[in-house]
Amino acid sequence: MELPATGQTPPLIHVAIVEDDLGFRRALTEAIESAQDIRLAGIAGTRAEGLKLLQSAPTDVLLVDLGLPDGSGIDVIKAAVQQWTSCSVMVATNFGDETHVIRSIEAGASGYLLKDSSPAKIVDEIRSLASGGSPISPIIARQVLARFRQIGVGGASPPITPDETPQLLSAREKEVLELITKGFTANEIAKLMELSTFTVRSFVRRIYTKLKVTSKAEAIYEARSLGLLNE
Amino acid sequence: MKYRPTSFLANAVLVFSLLLLVIVGIFYSGAVSKRSSTTSLHLTQADWQVHDAQGFNAPPPALDSASLPNTWQHAALPLAPPIALLRQASTKTNATLVHTTWLRLSVPGLPSYSGPLALYGARIKTDGTIAVYVNGRLVHRAQEQGPLWNGTRTPLWVVLDTHADNAPVSEILIRLEHTQGTRVAVSSLWLGPVETLKVRYHLRQWLQQELPAILSMAFLTVGIFALFVWLRRRHETGYLLFFNLAVTSFLRSLHFYMGVPIANDWFAWLTVNSLLWLVVVVHFFLCQLHGRQVTWFTRALVGVAGMVGVLTLPVLAVLPNTPKVTPLIYPIAALMGAAVGWVGGVNAWRRSNEGVLVAIGVSICTLLGVSDWLLQNNFVSPEGWYFGAYTNAITFGIFGTLMYRRYVNAIDEVEQLNASLAERLRLREAELEESHQRLREIEQRQLLSDERQRLMQDMHDGLGSTLISAIRSVEQGRMRDTEVSQLLKDCMDDLKLAIDSMEPVEADLLLLLATLRFRLEPRMEGANVALIWDVKELPALNWLDPSSALNILRIVQESVANILRHTRATVIRVATAVEGAGVRVIIEDNGQGFDVAAALWRSSGRGLQNQQRRAQAIDGRVAWVSGESGTRFTLWLPLQRENSVST
Numbered sequence: 001m002e003l004p005a006t007g008q009t010p011p012l013i014h015v016a017i018v019e020d021d022l023g024f025r026r027a028l029t030e031a032i033e034s035a036q037d038i039r040l041a042g043i044a045g046t047r048a049e050g051l052k053l054l055q056s057a058p059t060d061v062l063l064v065d066l067g068l069p070d071g072s073g074i075d076v077i078k079a080a081v082q083q084w085t086s087c088s089v090m091v092a093t094n095f096g097d098e099t100h101v102i103r104s105i106e107a108g109a110s111g112y113l114l115k116d117s118s119p120a121k122i123v124d125e126i127r128s129l130a131s132g133g134s135p136i137s138p139i140i141a142r143q144v145l146a147r148f149r150q151i152g153v154g155g156a157s158p159p160i161t162p163d164e165t166p167q168l169l170s171a172r173e174k175e176v177l178e179l180i181t182k183g184f185t186a187n188e189i190a191k192l193m194e195l196s197t198f199t200v201r202s203f204v205r206r207i208y209t210k211l212k213v214t215s216k217a218e219a220i221y222e223a224r225s226l227g228l229l230n231e
Numbered sequence: 232m233k234y235r236p237t238s239f240l241a242n243a244v245l246v247f248s249l250l251l252l253v254i255v256g257i258f259y260s261g262a263v264s265k266r267s268s269t270t271s272l273h274l275t276q277a278d279w280q281v282h283d284a285q286g287f288n289a290p291p292p293a294l295d296s297a298s299l300p301n302t303w304q305h306a307a308l309p310l311a312p313p314i315a316l317l318r319q320a321s322t323k324t325n326a327t328l329v330h331t332t333w334l335r336l337s338v339p340g341l342p343s344y345s346g347p348l349a350l351y352g353a354r355i356k357t358d359g360t361i362a363v364y365v366n367g368r369l370v371h372r373a374q375e376q377g378p379l380w381n382g383t384r385t386p387l388w389v390v391l392d393t394h395a396d397n398a399p400v401s402e403i404l405i406r407l408e409h410t411q412g413t414r415v416a417v418s419s420l421w422l423g424p425v426e427t428l429k430v431r432y433h434l435r436q437w438l439q440q441e442l443p444a445i446l447s448m449a450f451l452t453v454g455i456f457a458l459f460v461w462l463r464r465r466h467e468t469g470y471l472l473f474f475n476l477a478v479t480s481f482l483r484s485l486h487f488y489m490g491v492p493i494a495n496d497w498f499a500w501l502t503v504n505s506l507l508w509l510v511v512v513v514h515f516f517l518c519q520l521h522g523r524q525v526t527w528f529t530r531a532l533v534g535v536a537g538m539v540g541v542l543t544l545p546v547l548a549v550l551p552n553t554p555k556v557t558p559l560i561y562p563i564a565a566l567m568g569a570a571v572g573w574v575g576g577v578n579a580w581r582r583s584n585e586g587v588l589v590a591i592g593v594s595i596c597t598l599l600g601v602s603d604w605l606l607q608n609n610f611v612s613p614e615g616w617y618f619g620a621y622t623n624a625i626t627f628g629i630f631g632t633l634m635y636r637r638y639v640n641a642i643d644e645v646e647q648l649n650a651s652l653a654e655r656l657r658l659r660e661a662e663l664e665e666s667h668q669r670l671r672e673i674e675q676r677q678l679l680s681d682e683r684q685r686l687m688q689d690m691h692d693g694l695g696s697t698l699i700s701a702i703r704s705v706e707q708g709r710m711r712d713t714e715v716s717q718l719l720k721d722c723m724d725d726l727k728l729a730i731d732s733m734e735p736v737e738a739d740l741l742l743l744l745a746t747l748r749f750r751l752e753p754r755m756e757g758a759n760v761a762l763i764w765d766v767k768e769l770p771a772l773n774w775l776d777p778s779s780a781l782n783i784l785r786i787v788q789e790s791v792a793n794i795l796r797h798t799r800a801t802v803i804r805v806a807t808a809v810e811g812a813g814v815r816v817i818i819e820d821n822g823q824g825f826d827v828a829a830a831l832w833r834s835s836g837r838g839l840q841n842q843q844r845r846a847q848a849i850d851g852r853v854a855w856v857s858g859e860s861g862t863r864f865t866l867w868l869p870l871q872r873e874n875s876v877s878t
Contacts, residue, residue: 182742
């Protein structure tokens, strides 16, 4: 639906994968190969390989598994955000549970992919992410809302550097999150709010970015109050 | 309360207060002692003689000393002829026979002075009238109604009128009437300007009468304070004793400054006896302080005091309370006082410093009393002082010190108590915190165990049994790959819902349904069934814990699965509504419907029975309405649950 109009050659989406599960790797590879507009640019099976992969040319989408044999995928996500600034990072998860997803988003991920997704779904998610959208589930939405509510209430963090200032959700962003917690899909929300589905998904991306910045600011503030960081 | 270092302000207040007292003192003494340039005359030589007469006579207004018999004897002032105490007491009250003692003082010649003159003497003691003649003219009369209680303590003070003739004072004649057997006493006299002598007069008047009166009042006031303390704290008899001491002491000292005629009346009885009572009260006080039983001594004291009290009762008049007899009673009081001091001191020694202090005090008071007695009975110069008036001050001082110590100690104790209370409170808090911690741990363990049981049950009923049947089917080759895949996908859905049930849904049923939709969406899409999401805002269900959440998820999941599996529905509508004391979740489809009753009875209808069982477990209800055009499934859940597990 949100695909660029046919007729034009769609821009190629380059994807890199950091995943040790061979089965899922194969499913991914097959799904990507079936799509005309997606190319697999690199594969890593461990954290170390993943970090090494980041030395090469950046891709559009990086798929990272959290449970790597030699460490956490979170490190790879953080490194990717630093080194592949234009790349959208997606975390591969079995259940899409709140703990893993929120942690990844705070580290800089823009989305997540359920490992049992159908090949069509996988391709859809990659395209959506590459075009600036992000997926979200009701429970994640509730969690994000709760995080921002905390900041709104106790948001007396002292001014840090401008790009670290905690940001609040806009009214529309909040509305999107609230509708998601009530079970409405991105398509339904788009209709309800008279937006395009793509806009709704890009709202989610913006919300994730704010959450990342805010959690970073919080971490710095906490570190300062604990005396771990110098002024 | 906290101890703070004395601030500058507090010091300033202290200095200011002391300064005020000093200024008042200076002002007062300065006002009194306006020194005159003229010195006064000290008259220490006199002639005297004693006459007998029938009854008391009013002094004539004028009298020439030459008219008196010329039987003058020379004497030096102060004059205090010895008294035979026993004879004095035994003489019958013979009102008719009266002695008159005359004193003649010749004034050698006063430096000329224009202002008014005054005559001052520290003491004139007699039990009859006093009359003073200057140059033969009566200038002063006192005790016309007989002796006064404060008579011997009132100094003689006569301001001489200046007369027309302006003759210098040449002779002073003093006429003292007294009963048979008693003796008079006269101090030396001063003649001089009023301004000069006023200082001596006022000083003596103040120290001998006014100051003791003030102290006595103060003592009584503090005694009344102690009484009120006792009224609130009946078990502390010390306060009552203190009140009693103050009252007795007040009574005893009344006669020092009350100008009441001496008679054998109740006032006299009180005056005499209160001294004995005072000694007894001090003894009780000492007993309290040293805490030893001295029964025999107490009995003896109370016995003597009681006996004297009875004997001197005015109505009985066995021993009249008159100055003739009392000099014989007072030694008893002195003996008692000494004994109390001695016994108290011995008992309190090394046991109670306060007791020793009181014992010393009572001994000093006894000595003062002895000195008074000596003065009263002409054993010492009548120019001396009655120190007995200050026994009050000493008693007050000593017991005031005791009270002060009690008070300060009590404050200290309260402060220490508070500190120890705070410490104990802190310890208790720590203990409580610890036991809370333990309780929390136990609770946590219980929670974990419950949770494990719940998951085990769910895995056993759902995932486990599905997997087992899948394995069996695969092994027996009875299943096609797509069927196996479908079965495993069902397992995956089960697992995801089990995980979702553990996410915090915060009493939000809608969020739970949303999660379910999110999970089932791919399957619905695969089955080409349209979903109409027609939910409305719902009130919070505070009982919604992970266990209840899983039950709800399973009920709704089963319902949707049934539609997908058994009906050829193309549309599923999910709606929510508030209904009475509960909420409703409605799932409608446009499939072909089924016979609800039959399905519930069939063994294959285990799914429906499971839904019923799960609904009952959370105090909810399920209902199906099925017909040609579809099925309407309703799950009703209460807003409140009485035996809610989650608290």
